[in-house]
Structure formats: C-alpha cells, structure tokens
C-alpha cells in the first residue's frame with residue numbers, strides 16, 4: 420500500500436495536512452525510523468497534490484502493521500481527522516436511542532459528518548446507526564428531523580427499557596428515553612385491575628412499560644400521529660400485550676368526550692409543551708369516584724411549580740372537585756432556563 424515518507428522535522432505539519440485531506444489510513448500503524456516517519460495513506464495522492472503540498476515528502480509503496488488499538492473516546496477517534504480549528508466545533512455529547520446515536524453536527528463540521536458518525540460507531544460498540552439532527556422538534560407531533568450519516572442507512576431504532584423492546588422510526592415519531600425512570604415509577608404505583616388513560620402515547624412506551632411492570636387491567640393509548648400509532652401497534656405485538664394496551668388514534672380532546680368519559684383510574688399526560696390544554700379531558704376521563712393524574716410541563720427552573728399548580732387548581736374549581744397533590748418533582752433540565760416537571764395529583 421501507499422505511504423508518505425516524511426523527514427522528522429516536518430512530521431507535525433504534514434500529519435495535519437494529511438488529516439485535513441482525510442488521507443491517513445487509521446486502520447494501519449505509521450512507521451518510524453531515526454530520520455523519518457512513514458504515514459499509511461488511505462489512497463494514492465495525485466502528483467500535483469504531492470508537488471503542491473508535500474514537496475519535502477516521498478511517496479513510497481510498503482506494508483504497514485494493523486492498528487488494533489480501539490480509541491477510548493470520540494475525541495481520541497477523531498484526533499487525526501480534524502484540524503485544531505475543527506476540533507473546537509466538535510460536540511462530543513450525543514443522545515442514544517438503543518442502537519442509534521443522535522448527534523448535532525455544527526455547520527463548520529458538516530464536511531466531516533461521515534467521519535464523525537463512523538468514529539461514534541468505532542467507540543460505542545452498541546451503536547449501529549448514527550443520525551444527524553437537522554432541526555428542532557417540530558409541530559404537534561413533536562418530530563425532530565434526522566438523517567443517517569453513518570452505519571445502517573435507516574432511521575428506525577431498536578430500544579429496550581424495563582423488560583420491553585421498542586422499534587420506532589425516529590424521523591416520523593417523537594421518542595425520548597429520558598422519561599424511562601418516570602415510566603417505571605408510575606408502574607410501581609398502579610394497582611391491580613386499574614384502567615389507565617395513556618394520553619399522548621407516541622410509539623407506546625408508557626402503556627407498554629405499564630403492561631409489563633404493573634398489575635393494570637388495561638390502558639387506552641391515545642395518539643394523534645398516525646406514524647406513531649403504526650409503530651405503537653407493532654410494539655404492542657412485539658411485547659405481546661395486545662390484551663392490555665388498546666391504541667386509540669386521534670386527538671385527546673376529541674377521543675375523551677366520545678369514548679373515554681369516566682373510564683379511567685389514572686391518566687398519564689406526557690405532553691410537557693401544551694399539555695395544559697388537555698387537563699379538562701383528563702378530569703373527564705377519570706371514573707366518578709376519582710383517580711390520579713400525572714401531569715408534565717416545561718417550566719422556568721427558578722419557579723417551576725407555581726403555574727402548573729394554578730392550572731390544576733383552576734380546572735378542579737371548574738369541575739367542582741377536590742384535589743390532593745401527591746408528588747411534585749423536577750424530572751430533568753430541558754434548556755439552560757427551563758426544566759421538565761411532573762405533578763401527580765388525586766381527584767377525590
């Protein structure tokens with residue numbers, strides 16, 4: 420294979436130029452003698468490139484030993500591929516949904532997105548696909564635009580949580596693994612025979628985790644996005660809970676008055692942006708004897724419970740019902756100024 424023989428004095432400069440041109444074969448080890456270094460090349464450089472950029476170097480044909488060392492971090496894996504300027508723009512944190520990594524690529528690094536994606540797979544052996552985020556969560560379905568940049572060319576992720584398995588198309592439905600702890604916490608409160616209104620069910624994580632981890636009788640899983648309903652049906656089958664989880668496609672504020680009035684012991688409302696417009700439906704869905712509502716909201720971090728508690732009080736007044744706050748918690752940070760909160764309350 421081809422190598423570039425470089426005098427020791429020139430090594431740093433040439434190495435950087437080769438990295439910028441993505442010409443180093445990282446699967447091979449470079450060779451070093453007392454006077455020079457030979458870099459393994461991923462392809463033969465053109466004569467004009469050699470003459471222009473690598474005047475002091477010599478193109479050689481030789482063998483190189485395999486580089487078997489596994490990089491320890493994304494930065495480590497990319498160290499020969501990014502220039503110092505590019506390294507400043509690299510965002511090393513990324514979300515994972517099971518076998519899929521979802522990462523933001525700054526504009527300055529778009530020309531190296533393939534290398535970044537491959538490096539993520541190299542470092543994280545459980546990752547099979549890397550998706551690039553190409554916009555913020557949008558519209559009422561809360562979908563985040565994503566595109567595959569490395570690994571399998573698919574936007575379908577496989578994710579496991581609390582004994583359940585989910586397959587979901589991240590380009591077509593909202594999904595976040597971040598509420599996994601919440602799903603399990605609520606599962607442990609559900610009592611024998613309960614009927615649950617799983618509002619904003621998405622691809623089914625709340626009702627399916629309940630079906631596998633609680634003694635509930637059934638869940639009505641209401642979801643507006645037809646693509647999410649499609650994946651939810653598949654997930655219900657995958658987890659063999661057809662007898663317990665019943666998907667209802669449609670808008671919560673239409674489905675409840677038509678089909679769910681007075682049917683539920685408990686309602687989950689994981690729609691932190693805008694969920695307040697559905698509180699009345701949650702009250703309506705509870706059985707006449709009352710029940711529990713799990714209400715999620717995005718709120719300012721410095722005073723997160725004031726507004727949602729006022730909204731709950733106002734709705735209770737309208738329905739002339741008494742409420743008891745059972746639990747309130749900041750679930751996670753959402754942005755530098757905002758947090759996601761949950762409030763559990765009982766309607767008596």
Ligand SMILES: C[S@@+](CC[C@H](N)C(=O)[O-])C[C@H]1O[C@@H](n2cnc3c(N)ncnc32)[C@H](O)[C@@H]1O
Nearest residue numbers: 559560593594595619620621642643644670671
């Ligand atoms: C923040 S996501 C939560 C999805 C899922 N529960 C999860 O945790 O992955 C909110 C979901 O509510 C759905 N949605 C939005 N407005 C709705 C409505 N009016 N009625 C029913 N579902 C709605 C969206 O399509 C989305 O799937």
